[in-house]
Each structure stands twice: as C-alpha cells, then as structure tokens.
Amino acid sequence: MERGSPDAFAEQGTLGVEEEFFVVDEAGYPVSGSDELVYEGERPARLADRLDHELFKTVIETQTPKSESLAAARENVHAVREALVEYAAEHGFRVAAAGLHPAARWRELEHAEKDRYRAQLERIQYPQHRNTTAGLHVHVGVDDPDKAVWVSNRLRWHLPVMLALSANSPYWNGYDTGLASARAKIFEGLPNTGMPTAFADYEAYQRFENRMIDSGSINDRGELWHDVRPHSGHGTVEVRTPDAQADPAVVLAFVEYTEALVTDLSERYEDLAAPDGTDGCMRREVLDENKWRALRYGHAASFVEREGTGTVDLGEVVDRECDRLGVSGIRDVYDADSGATRQRRVLESEGLDALCRELLV
Incomplete structure (x- = not known):
C-alpha cells in the first residue's frame, strides 16, 4: 500500500497541473476511448508518462511535467493539451472539458478495468458508479512538511472562491440540477472528500493518513480525495477544487491564483516564531457553508467572512485578492460569464448538439 513521507517536501514553488478531460466523438458526445489512448496507442513524447485513465473509459487525465515557474507552467499546460488533442484525433476521438459532461449518462458508460477502480467500485x-466527474488539480511545491499542513489549513477559506469561479457543471445525467457545480456535490458523495479538517502539524496528518490505510478504509494515500491536501508523495500542496475547463486561460488563472496563495502563506509561515497548525482556523462547518454557496450560486455566490459575522460577495473577494496578491487571471474569469451560465444559455438557445460542440477543447 502506497504511503507518503515527510521527506517528499523538499522543493518550494514548483508547479504541476493535472487536468481531467472527456473522450468524445466527432460531435462531442462521450465515448469509451481511454483504453485505446492509454494502453494501445503509441503516445507522443509529450504525453509519455503524462496520460492516465480515470474511473470511466470516457475520462482521461493529463499531468504536466514539473514546472519551475508560472511561465513554464503555462507552456506545459498548452503543450500537453495540444499533444492530447492531436493524439486523440489520430485515433478518431476528440476531447472535451467540463466538470460534468451534459450528455453523459452514467448507467450507459463503461468503467475502467484497472484493479484500483474495480476495488473502489466494489467498496x-x-x-x-455515478461519479462521472472531471476536475482540475494544481500542485505547488512546499519545502517543509509542517509548512505544507499549515498552508493547507489556511487555504481552505479560499477553496469555495475557486469553486464559485470555476463552476462549470450544471447538468448531470441529462438533468439541470439547479446548481452551478453539480460536480462538487456528486463528488462529495464519495468517502474522504470535501472540505478537510485542520491538522496541527504533519505528524498529525501522517497519523491520520496511516490510520486510514491500516484500518482498511482506503487502499493507499491517493484515496484521500479532499479539496486540498498535503501530497505526501509529490511534496506539494494540492488544490483539487475547480471544475475542469475547456479554456486553457481559465485553467491558468487558477494556477496563477493557487501559486500566489501558497507563496503568500509560505512567507507568512516563515515569519511566525512558532506557528500553531490550527490556531485561527475557521470551523469546518462554516467552510462547508461557503462551499455550498459556491456550488449552488457560482459567480453570484457570497461567503461568510473569516472574521466577524458578515458576508462578502465573490466580486469583492476577487478584487481584494487581485490587489493583495498581484494576480489578474481570476478577475478575467469573474468578469466573463461562468461556465454554468454559458452552458445553460447554449442549451436553451441552440440545443444539446451545440452545447457538446461548445465544450470541445
């Protein structure tokens, strides 16, 4: 069983991006294609060891190489996407992205045959069985395990902000859920998901991780699927909150924001003489409320503030964060319609065929 190590946390500020995509036909409808692309096809060099399937044979994941800077991460995201689209086309497929595919019917889709996923389905x-989700995961390297836990604790308030901005999955199983991100709610149906609790330090987190493995609750540390986690294999803080996106500019806005948050928090950790892992952290129940607001309302969400009893609109948070951290991408994302809004508009005005084309990468 795979376990993590505190020794993995050795580099600060490196970046990695994992994206989940739907394998679709020429018209943009989901099809089974991961076996052919992952196991049977001859991958281009850019995708060597950078491509994997997920639970359903219509979902595929890419991983960028480790990037030493935001500029390198941008290049790698574009390069991996371009390679995937070309590779899929060579095998008669196209690629689409959203938190959930509006044409996917989970009862009609094939599951992957990998032992790991078969064991999960049984357990x-x-x-x-209904988990047809696709997300975006951003890794930022942190050079100390206790720091990684401290940063993860304090990132939690920002996760609903990312979810609201990324909300791109109003439809599930052919039904308008009324949510902006139904993916977030579907995924929360799995064990060991959602908003994590705060941990005092890395030792406390490792005890939890090992206890879950030793008790048979999970098969390996990778089955702790919380919205943020210290990744004890890669030595990163991994943010797993956003819906998948067709537009790489939106993906890169979240990479920029996540990197800025982790950098800012890491610097603040260094300034504290004896940082307390959970001191000043909000209750998980309040953070869950903020997540609910994000997945329900998307760009129209407001959030319970970290201090006091008031709320703050997403737009105000975006302005504040852009000014505080010197980022701009999330403002562009906020100023545009959300993915959920665009999907509803296209479906209502042009129909499902047009919406499937809209989600093509």
Missing part, C-alpha cells in the same frame, strides 16, 4: 458502490 463504495453507488456513489462511485
């Missing part, structure tokens, strides 16, 4: 049953 989790219905919640995993």
